[in-house]
Amino acid sequence: MLANTxxxxxxxxxxxxLAMYVAKEIIKQGGKVICTGLGVSPYHTNLSEKARGFLTKNFKDFKESVHQELGDSAVAILDVTLEENVDAFAKGLAAKNVKLNGVLHAIAMDKTIRNKQVKPLLEVTKEEFxxxxxxSAYSLITINRYLLKYKVLQEGASICSLSYIAAAKVTFHPYRNISIAKAALERITIELADELGRSHGIRVNTIRFSPYMxxxxxNATLHEKDVQTSDKMSPLKNAKPQDLAYEIVHLFRPDLSITGEIRHVDGGYHITG
Ligand SMILES: NC(=O)c1ccc[n+]([C@@H]2O[C@H](COP(=O)([O-])OP(=O)(O)OC[C@H]3O[C@@H](n4cnc5c(N)ncnc54)[C@H](O)[C@@H]3O)[C@@H](O)[C@H]2O)c1
Known part of the structure; x- marks a missing residue:
């Protein structure tokens, strides 16, 4: 289904x-992947020892996992908060004449959740927000801006991101600050779908997935009881990462006319509660 992509x-x-499951399914369907992970880039300045250690270990684990699961797929460091990093990454792909048929955005971070404890919104600082x-949201714009600037992303490409029901509804477990970022991600999806559909025939969709520990x-966000509650409330039980992979690979098919969708791969959780 994804040959020559x-x-x-x-x-x-x-x-x-979750992105690993998607990458594996793309390869199974005949496509290739280029994977990015967080690591120390030349664009990081004033890193504390702790932050440098974290990023170094993160990239090592990422690289090992990619090589074990995805063979010789290409890897690169990408911190989406550093525009110079995103610019250089896209420029590097262009220099290698890479043509992308799509992008999976599977990035989120919220420092107001620690040890599964979620800060009330009133206590969230402007910086944390x-x-x-x-x-978790603006990066969808950043990544695609530079991929398009260097003509790496092809006409008719498909972009997909990962969201959560908390973008629209207060959930039975607290999710506060990040839920606002997910709402922004969903709105960005819709606006980009209109912009990029008209300008480049590019599709942009997002998928709300079940809680997954x-x-x-x-694991940093959820308690076991949250996953169990959602499992009970969902007519088909919680969706599995492989269900998500099938749906994203479907949206990545080159011949679809689907865009601006906020889809659910959640076992039907969204129709309950
Ligand atoms: N796990 C769930 O229950 C669940 C449910 C619905 C949606 N999602 C979404 O799925 C996506 C993937 O999450 P996951 O559950 O696979 O967890 P994960 O921890 O494997 O993935 C999150 C990724 O974000 C990356 N990241 C954080 N800051 C970054 C930065 N500045 N630059 C580049 N990358 C950065 C991390 O390195 C990590 O690889 C996220 O958007 C998450 O919100 C997760």
Missing amino acids: TFLITGISDKQS CDTIDV GSKAG
Whole structure:
């Protein structure tokens, strides 16, 4: 289904990352992937020892996981908050004559969630709020701006991101600050779908997925009881990462006319509660 196609996959930390399931399915369907992970780039300045250590370990784990699961797929460092990094990355792809058929945005960060404790919105600082929006929502614009600037992203490409029901509804478990970033991500999806559809025939969609504790982000946010509650409330039980991979690969098909969608791969959770 995806022969002669190449996709950019962001947001892999390790084997359990949702983006890893998508990358594996793309390869299974005959496509290629280029994977990006967080690491120390030449554009990071004034990094503390702790931050440098974290980024170095993150990139090592990311690279090992990609090589174990995805063979010789290309890897690169990409911190979406550093425009120079995104610019240089896209320029580097252009220099190698890479043509992308699509992008998976699977990036989120919210420092107001610590040890599964979520800060009430009234206590969230402006810096925490803006950082969360920057990483988790605005980055969808940044990445695609530079991919288009260097003509790496092809006409008719498909862009997909990962959202959560909390973008629209207060959930039974607190999710405060990041839910606003997810709402922004969804609105950006719709606006970009209109802009890029008209200018480049590019499709832009997002998928709200079930709560999943297997990944680092999911494990840092959710309690086991949250996943169980959602499982009980969902007519088909919680969706699995592989269900998500099938849907994204479907949206990545070159011959579809679907854009501006906020889809649910959540076992039907969204029709309840
Ligand atoms: N786990 C869930 O329950 C769940 C449910 C619905 C949607 N999602 C969304 O799926 C996406 C992937 O999450 P996941 O659950 O696979 O967790 P994950 O921890 O594997 O992935 C999150 C990724 O974001 C990356 N990231 C953070 N800051 C970054 C930055 N500045 N630059 C580049 N990358 C950065 C991390 O390195 C990591 O790879 C996220 O958008 C998340 O909100 C997750």
